[in-house]
Amino acid sequence: MKIDFDGIQAFVVIAELGGFSKAAEYLHVTQTALTRRVQKLEAYLGLRLLDRTTRYVELTAVGREFLPQAKAIVNEMTMAVGRLKDMSRNSRGSFTIACVPTMASHALPAVIKRYAEIYPGNRIRLIDTSAFEVRDAVLHGQAEIGVGVPTDRHPELVEVPMLEEPLMFFCREEHPLSKMKSVTWSDMREAELIVVSSMTATRVFMDYQLAKRGISLSGAYEVQHHATAIGLVAAGVGTAILPASTLGEGARPGMCRIALTGPVVKRKICLIHRKNNTLSPAAEAFFKLLLQQKNVADAS
Amino acid sequence: MKIDFDGIQAFVVIAELGGFSKAAEYLHVTQTALTRRVQKLEAYLGLRLLDRTTRYVELTAVGREFLPQAKAIVNEMTMAVGRLKDMSRNSRGSFTIACVPTMASHALPAVIKRYAEIYPGNRIRLIDTSAFEVRDAVLHGQAEIGVGVPTDRHPELVEVPMLEEPLMFFCREEHPLSKMKSVTWSDMREAELIVVSSMTATRVFMDYQLAKRGISLSGAYEVQHHATAIGLVAAGVGTAILPASTLGEGARPGMCRIALTGPVVKRKICLIHRKNNTLSPAAEAFFKLLLQQKNVADAS
DNA sequence: GATTTAATTGCAGTTCACGCATAAGATAAA
DNA sequence: TTTATCTTATGCGTGAACTGCAATTAAATC
Structure with missing residues (x-):
């Protein structure tokens, strides 16, 4: 037999x-x-x-x-x-990672580059989509790793904090507030304010944090993507509230990034994976690189 | 490992x-x-x-x-x-058998028929060719089983006697000898005699047997195939010396088959296979059926 | 919290596979 | 024919690996 x-x-x-x-x-x-x-x-x-x-x-x-x-x-x-x-x-093989657009264009590229150097030949499929869909992609097994924001607990998912970054105020140099070390939420003038869509997890979180302190802010412009908001600010349309990482220091001429306090609202980024699912060796290696990124952020 | x-x-x-x-x-x-x-x-x-x-x-x-x-x-x-x-x-499977033409058209069909009944679905490839090539086919592995005549011993080959049959005299009813119980080699009239090619093993063997008794017989007609010889006899062209099995008793109207003695020359048929080669189960089964045929012949 | 279901682990028995040393068979050379 | 040599087969003992039973642990449901 x-x-x-x-x-x-x-x-x-x-x-x-x-x-x-x-x-x-x-x-x-x-x-x-x-x-x-x-x-x-x-x-x-x-x-x-x-x-x-x-x-x-x-x-x-x-x-x-x-x-x-x-x-x-x-x-x-x-x-x-x-x-x-x-x-x-x-740690050879291919895997899929789901990631919110901000991270996909800011934190991820460096990690992917390092990964490609250490493990040449490994293919990464990257799904860049909204935080909700990142969660779903991991939950349904379309992606082994998710980079997103903390959500309501799901028994099948594990969320590992990766980094957090404050929301900051973005304006052009000509703007009256541009020389400040920091500004507060009450300094915002809604008539010129650009915020991201209330459909995004960042915005939901922000509104929630502000509401706790009795602050409400809707803004005159609402866009879907951070890149669009930055573009509008650069063009002199208005000012914007965005995660710090949206723009590295002095990355664009004529643009200022100023700390936003009272309160400081921090957007948390976490790594998501299914609880009882062992990562493939390739994904496991990538996951570890991502966590190192966390340490880098913590140190700074 | x-x-x-x-x-x-x-x-x-x-x-x-x-x-x-x-x-x-x-x-x-x-x-x-x-x-x-x-x-x-x-x-x-x-x-x-x-x-x-x-x-x-x-x-x-x-x-x-x-x-x-x-x-x-x-x-x-x-x-x-x-x-x-x-x-x-x-005993399932396909195999190849090489066989001299006489047997291919006389002894084999019945065996193949029985085999097909017992082991339906088994494919048999049949190479019908001269005794020399039968031997070679088995020797070189093109056929697992050969049906032919004994040849010079080869260390790689095993020859198992299967049956032997006398050469007989064939003529039409009108022929002067047609009413004889038996005829002798000296009764032959070469001018009307049809024999098979001296390239065939049967002929070589016959000549050898006769030569031992000082008889030499070349015949007026020489053909390649037994079937041709029979055809010529039937058409009244002449008489022929052929293996008994070439024609069953009374198989053709107007045709007589008469024992040929002084001496009786018997053609031996044997089964050939390679010495150290195990037969496939399918071939093995066929081989056994062929040997039963031998017993049938011995009994008669 | 109790119950049920399903995978895991401890333990012991047995089989199975392996390797050493030796035999036996076959060919080639003497 | 005998001998040398090469290659596979076998007897036997050892050790590892696999298996199954029984108990355990963990998750899900009631």
Whole structure:
């Protein structure tokens, strides 16, 4: 009833190398063992695969017919197992990560670059989408790792804090507040304010934090993407409230980024993965790199 | 280093049936054994294939990727081994037999018919050719079984006597000798005699036997095939010396078959196979049927 | 919190596979 | 024919691996 892979492998190697002894050397076992394996296999099958005198080994008619199949099976098996071991040893493989757009364009690129240097050849599928869909993608197994914001607890998901960044005030140098070290929410003039859509997790979180302190802020402009908001500010349309990482220091000429206090509202970014699902070695390695990123952020 | 087929099979069945217990039942082992097999496989590979709580079993990302391959391998293996066992148990399979034309058209058809009844579906490739080429076909492995005449001993070949039949004299009813119970070689009139080509083994053997008794007979007509000779006799062209089996008793109207003595020259037919080559089960079964034919001939 | 279901682990028995040493068979050379 | 040599087969003892039972642990449901 049980299938004897060793026997078939022995048969293939003996047939290809033309002898028990050579095959034994190749397989790093004694010739005795191969004799036994072949005998066992033949006994199990009820027919001879190899006609052997003490001098020569030759395929039987059945053996000749079976050899190509056996060879294919042994090869596939060896290959498949080899690939798996390679994945395990060298964190090789492909995986999918879901990520909110901000991180996809700011924190991720550096990590992906490092990852590509350490593990060349590994393909990463990146789904950049809203925080809600990031959560769903991980939950439904479309992505192994999610980079998003904390959400309502789900028993299947694990959220690991990665970094947090304050919302900041963005304006042009000409703006009256541009020379301030920090500004407060009450300094905002709604008539010129650009905020991101209330559909985004960032905005929901922000509104919630402000509401706790009796502050309400809707803004005159509402856009979907941070990049759009930055563009509008740069063009002199107005001022904006955005996560700090939206713009690195002095990344754009004529643009100022000022701390926003009273209160400081911090957007939390976390890594998400399914609770009971082991990450593939490739994803695992990436996950660790992401966590290192966290430490970098903590240190600064 | 050693590849664990059991483990992979366990993985596949568990993944397909969705649980260790169900898989255990399917494989006729305890669920404990499967736990161990999977653990061993995963330890060997260095990664998890199945994420399992005590309640549910689920594929990991790697497991999902590997499952199709594993399934294919396990299926192929099971199929291939199954086919071999079937070949062995039910003498199933195809094989090639080489046969001299006389036998191919006289003794063989009945055997093939019986064989087809007992082992339906088995394909037989039949090479009908000269005795020399029958021998070569077997020697070079193109045919597993040969039906031919004894030749010079070859260390690689085994010849098993099957049947022998006398050469007989064939003529039309109008012929002066047609009413004789038997005729002798000296009764032959060369001017009207049709014999088969001196290239055939039968002819070589006949000449040798006659030469021992100082008889030489070349005939006026020489043809390649027995069927041709019979045709010529039937058309009244002449008389012929042919193996008895060329024509069953009274098989053709107006044709007589008369014993030829002084001496009686018998053509021996034997089965040939390679000495150290095990026959495939299908061929083995056919070989046995052929030998029964021998007994039939001996009895008559 | 109790119950049920399903995988895991401790333990012990047994089988199975392996390797050493030796035998036996076959070919080639003397 | 005998001998040398090469290659597979076998006897036997050892050790590892696999298995199964029974108890355990963990998750999900009531």
